[in-house]
Amino acid sequence: MTPSELRQLCRSNQWTRPTSGVCDGFVQCNIVALPNCYAADFARFCAQNSQACPVLGQSNPGDTEIAALGHFDIRTDCPRYCVFEYGAMTQEVSDIKDLWADDWVFFALGCSFSFEDSLIDAGIRLRHIEEQKNVAMYNTNIACASAGIFSGNMVVSMRPLTVKETIRAIQICTRFPRVHGAPIHFGDPAQIGITALESPDYGEAVDIHEHEVPVFWACGVTPQRALMAAKVPLAITHSPGHMLVTDLRNAHLASL
């Protein structure tokens, strides 16, 4: 199935499931949509915290696609969406045609699926994928640089790896600065304000085996959390795991 074919299925509500493992090799994006009056602050928040919020595309006000990422309609082509009112998630919907307005803007942000592909290609096994779980994510004590109404701490995802795999993963992910880049921490979780690895704040816990270290990456939940904290009257994101699948290949995001 091509990304375009998948998006057609989403558009006609024949695909409402998560997109993990679909359209192998193509970039999947986190989506944040909000009125244009908040766009400059949000763009600045992303620019200042680019490891957590790597912008792959920002639309013109009212545009429903970003041509560089493919021909799509942002109002229909994610499988599911979360609607936030004043910071609280109020509904999950399969399209946002009724909510979209001409003064809206959306951002497409890089997602860890892109670098996970490269890790797996290098023979690195990822426990949450093997255990068919959502990756474990944690709030940290690392403050993001704030921008207008947007602020908050960084959220990280965690993958347990051996030391050798950690070194290789740092090398591989360094090639992908536009999808979170290299890990930001490994080892002692307390150093970044995480008290209980067994109780992630989002996603599901995985076992850490002997001779493995927990490795932490900046995570795309960071902008979503900042969006909620800002209590914007109305904003929309993709549903977790239900990403926009673009026509861009993961390999195109490699810096070298």
Next chain:
Amino acid sequence: MTPSELRQLCRSNQWTRPTSGVCDGFVQCNIVALPNCYAADFARFCAQNSQACPVLGQSNPGDTEIAALGHFDIRTDCPRYCVFEYGAMTQEVSDIKDLWADDWVFFALGCSFSFEDSLIDAGIRLRHIEEQKNVAMYNTNIACASAGIFSGNMVVSMRPLTVKETIRAIQICTRFPRVHGAPIHFGDPAQIGITALESPDYGEAVDIHEHEVPVFWACGVTPQRALMAAKVPLAITHSPGHMLVTDLRNAHLASL
């Protein structure tokens, strides 16, 4: 002082001191010289263990320079040399004119000085340099791939770094595959057969502070140890720390 000027001083025995910190920015090399009959095996040992034995140059038999590295005379242009007979160091000398023969070959191997420059440029402080010590080095249980008479375990150097510095050091050193490349291990020394960090097998111990991890790089003592174990009747190396300073710039060794 240019590398050429330093080598002139070495040639006339006016410079017999270590070369650490001299001719900033220029590549310094480990030297191994031995009769041509051993050269193919030694070259193969290096090729098979390139992270510990990165060959920057191999001379033609009898040649006393490698033009790509600069105009020099290998018999005189290191400040000091170690002479090994049947695996034992028998003397240290300031030139090897009397020992050199027309069937001899020498190898110039990359050295950690090259990547340390880049780490320091990135604001990473190296404790052994700050404490004006020789870097701590350890025998490991990591077996090298053997080649003819040459075999042995890898020797590593250790530098204590914070987690953040470790991630950055992995990125920086990955750019220098010809001078040992990325670290091969960090954290628990027992995983690579090191039992006592406070008692290095070569060099001097340094303190490891709270929130620092020991980071281990493949080390140029590895080929010297293999040379000794092979008990070649006569072979010569530079004296530790008394390197051949070449006309090549460290920046030229960066892979990108």
